[in-house]
Amino acid sequence: MTFNRYRRGLFITSFLAAPVILYLVYVISPNIQAFYIAMTDWRGVSATPAFIGLDNFERLLGDNVFWKAVGHNAALLVLLPVITIIIALFFAFLLNVGGQQGVSGIRGSTFYRVVFFFPQVLAVTIVAVLFQQVFRPDASGMLNGPLMALGLDPIGFLSDSSFAFWSVLGVLVWQAVGFYVVLFSAGLASIPKEMFEAAQIDGAGRISMFFRVTLPLLWDTVQVAWVYLGILAMDVFAIVWVMTVQQGGPDWSTTVMAAEIYRNAFGYFRFGYASALGVVMFLFTVGFAILSLRLSRRERIEY
Amino acid sequence: MERRRRLGPLGVLTHLALVIWTLLVIVPLLWTFLASVKSEDEIFGSAWSLPETLRWDNFARAWEQAHIGQYMINSVIVVSFSTFGTMLVGSMAAYVLARYPFRGNRAVYTLFVAGLAFPFFLALSPLFFVVQNMGNIPVIGQFIGLNTHAGAVLVYIAYSMPFTIFFLAAFFRTLPTSVGEAAMVDGASHTRVFFQIMLPMARPGIISITIFNILGQWNQYQIPLILLQDRDKWVLSQGIADISTAAGYDADWAALFAALTLAILPMLVVYTVFQRQIQSGLTAGALK
Numbered sequence: 001m002t003f004n005r006y007r008r009g010l011f012i013t014s015f016l017a018a019p020v021i022l023y024l025v026y027v028i029s030p031n032i033q034a035f036y037i038a039m040t041d042w043r044g045v046s047a048t049p050a051f052i053g054l055d056n057f058e059r060l061l062g063d064n065v066f067w068k069a070v071g072h073n074a075a076l077l078v079l080l081p082v083i084t085i086i087i088a089l090f091f092a093f094l095l096n097v098g099g100q101q102g103v104s105g106i107r108g109s110t111f112y113r114v115v116f117f118f119p120q121v122l123a124v125t126i127v128a129v130l131f132q133q134v135f136r137p138d139a140s141g142m143l144n145g146p147l148m149a150l151g152l153d154p155i156g157f158l159s160d161s162s163f164a165f166w167s168v169l170g171v172l173v174w175q176a177v178g179f180y181v182v183l184f185s186a187g188l189a190s191i192p193k194e195m196f197e198a199a200q201i202d203g204a205g206r207i208s209m210f211f212r213v214t215l216p217l218l219w220d221t222v223q224v225a226w227v228y229l230g231i232l233a234m235d236v237f238a239i240v241w242v243m244t245v246q247q248g249g250p251d252w253s254t255t256v257m258a259a260e261i262y263r264n265a266f267g268y269f270r271f272g273y274a275s276a277l278g279v280v281m282f283l284f285t286v287g288f289a290i291l292s293l294r295l296s297r298r299e300r301i302e303y
Numbered sequence: 304m305e306r307r308r309r310l311g312p313l314g315v316l317t318h319l320a321l322v323i324w325t326l327l328v329i330v331p332l333l334w335t336f337l338a339s340v341k342s343e344d345e346i347f348g349s350a351w352s353l354p355e356t357l358r359w360d361n362f363a364r365a366w367e368q369a370h371i372g373q374y375m376i377n378s379v380i381v382v383s384f385s386t387f388g389t390m391l392v393g394s395m396a397a398y399v400l401a402r403y404p405f406r407g408n409r410a411v412y413t414l415f416v417a418g419l420a421f422p423f424f425l426a427l428s429p430l431f432f433v434v435q436n437m438g439n440i441p442v443i444g445q446f447i448g449l450n451t452h453a454g455a456v457l458v459y460i461a462y463s464m465p466f467t468i469f470f471l472a473a474f475f476r477t478l479p480t481s482v483g484e485a486a487m488v489d490g491a492s493h494t495r496v497f498f499q500i501m502l503p504m505a506r507p508g509i510i511s512i513t514i515f516n517i518l519g520q521w522n523q524y525q526i527p528l529i530l531l532q533d534r535d536k537w538v539l540s541q542g543i544a545d546i547s548t549a550a551g552y553d554a555d556w557a558a559l560f561a562a563l564t565l566a567i568l569p570m571l572v573v574y575t576v577f578q579r580q581i582q583s584g585l586t587a588g589a590l591k
Binding site: 007008009011012015016018019020022023025026027028029030031033034037044087090091094095108112113114115116117118119120121122123124125126128129130131132133134136138139140141142144145146149174177178179182183186234235237238241242257258261262265266271274275278279281282285286289 | 317320321324325327328329330331332334335338346347348349350351392393395396398399400403405411414415418420421422423424425426427428429430431432433434457458460461462464465468492493494497518521522524525528529539540541543544546547559560563566567570571573574575578581582583585586
C-alpha cells in the first residue's frame with residue numbers, strides 16, 4: 001500500500017512538474033514582478049533601479065495620452081460588444097429559426113456560417129494590413145477608389161482623426177461577428193424545437209418570437225459573448241499598432257492602453273512607467289470582470 | 304409548395320442582409336487577390352481595374368525579397384513545437400488536476416486558471432527580462448534566450464496553459480472512471496492509463512483545444528514582437544505587419560498584396576477543409 005501511494009505521488013509530481021515550472025517562470029513571476037517594477041524608475045540599463053514608490057502612478061494621472069487610450073478602451077468596451085452581439089444575434093436568428101416555416105433555418109445557412117466565420121481564422125496582423133489597403137486615402141483604396149470615381153471627396157478613414165477610431169471599431173466588428181454567429185447558432189441548436197413551434201402555434205410573429213423566445217433562452221450565451229468581447233476590447237493591440245497611422249494616431253485618436261504600454265516599454269525604454277500602466281490596465285480588467293459578473297446574474301431558464 | 308409564396312418583403316430583406324455581410328467579408332479578400340497580380344502602376348492607377356497581364360512575379364518577390372517564405376517556415380517551426388508541447392504538458396496537468404485529489408490540488412488549479420484574468424501587457428516588460436536572463440544560463444541559455452525559437456516556444460506554452468488546463472480539466476472530469484480503474488487492477492501504471500486509455504477517450508476535447516492553440520499561436524503577434532527582434536527569427540505575423548511600414552524593401556506595393564495573399568490562402572484552404580472542426584474548436588471554450 002505505501003508503495004502504491006509512493007508511486008501515485010511520484011506520478012502526480014512528474015506530470016505537474018513541467019507545466020508548473022514553465023508557468024511559474026514565464027507567467028506568474030513576470031506578473032508579480034510587474035507590481036514591483038511599477039514602483040521603480042527602471043529604464044532597463046541600471047542593474048539596481050531606484051525605488052520611487054507611487055511616483056509613476058502620480059505621473060500617469062496627468063498623462064493625457066494614456067487617459068485618451070483608456071477612453072478608447074472604454075468606448076470599445078461598450079460599442080464592440082453591443083454592435084457585434086446585435087448583428088450576430090440577428091444573423092444567427094435568421095440562419096436558424098428565421099426560415100420560411102418560422103422554426104427552420106434559411107436556405108444556404110451553412111454557406112453563410114462558413115463565410116461569416118472566416119475572418120476569425122485570419123491573424124489580426126493580416127487583417128490590419130489588409131484594411132490598411134482597403135482604407136487607403138487615394139484612388140488606389142478599395143473604398144475611396146469608387147467614391148472618387150463618383151466624383152466625391154475621398155474619406156480619410158485612417159488619416160482623419162475624426163474617422164480613424166470608427167475604422168478601428170469597424171474592423172474589429174468585421175472580424176468578430178462570424179464567431180458569435182456560430183456561437184449563438186450552437187446555443188440555438190440546443191434549444192428544443194418545440195419551444196419555437198409552441199410559440200408559433202400561439203401566434204407569435206418573427207419579431208415577438210425573437211424577443212420573447214429566442215433572446216431569453218439564449219441569455220446565458222449572450223453573457224458569455226459579452227465577457228469575451230469585453231476582454232477583446234480591453235486587450236486590443238495589434239489592429240491599432242499595425243493598421244493605424246503613427247501606431248495609435250493620427251493625433252492619438254486611436255491609441256489604446258496596450259499600445260501605450262508597449263510604446264513606453266520598448267519605444268521609450270521606461271520599463272517602470274510601462275509596468276505602472278500595466279497595473280492600471282490590470283485593475284480595469286478586474287473591475288470589468290467583477291462588474292460583468294454582478295450585472296449578468298439573472299435567473300436561468302430551465303428547459 | 305404553398306410555403307414558397309411566403310417569401311414576402313421580409314424574406315427578401317433578410318436574404319439581402321445576409322448577402323451584404325457575405326460581400327463585406329469576401330470583397331476585401333478578392334480585391335487583395337486581384338491586386339496581387341497587378342503591376343505597381345495598375346494598383347495606383349485605379350483600385351478596381353483588372354490587370355492587363357497577370358504578374359506572378361509579385362509572388363516571387365514577396366517570397367524571396369520580403370522573406371515571406373522564411374517567416375512562414377519560422378512560424379511552422381515555432382507553432383509545431385509549441386502546440387505539441389502545450390498539448391502534452393497541458394493535458395498531463397489537466398488530467399492530474401481533474402482526477403487525482405491531493406493536498407494543494409485546488410490551489411494549483413486556481414493558480415493556472417487565474418492566469419485568464421491577467422492581461423498579457425501587465426507582464427510585458429518583466430517577461431522580456433525573464434527571457435533575457437534565461438539567455439545567461441550556462442550551456443542551455445543560448446537556446447532559450449531572446450531571439451531564439453525555443454525560447455519563444457516555451458513562452459507560448461506557458462501562456463497557453465490557463466485556457467488549455469481550464470478546458471481539458473473540465474473535459475477529463477466528464478469521462479467515466481471505470482475503464483481506467485479496471486486497467487489499474489490489471490496492473491497498468493498511472494502513466495500507461497493516461498496515455499493509452501484516458502487520452503484516446505478524451506479525443507474530441509483534445510482535438511478542439513489543439514485547433515484552438517494552433518490558430519492562437521499561429522496568429523500570435525505580441526509575444527514574438529518583444530522576444531524575436533532579429534529579422535531572420537521573425538514569424539509570419541511580424542513579417543506581414545512589417546511590410547506595410549515598408550522598412551524591408553522600398554514600398555513594393557505589388558509584392559505587399561502578393562505577400563498578403565500568400566498569408567491568407569493557406570488559411571483559406573485549411574479552413575475550407577476543416578471548417579466544421581475549426582468552428583467547434585474555437586467556440587468550444589465559450590460553451591463549456
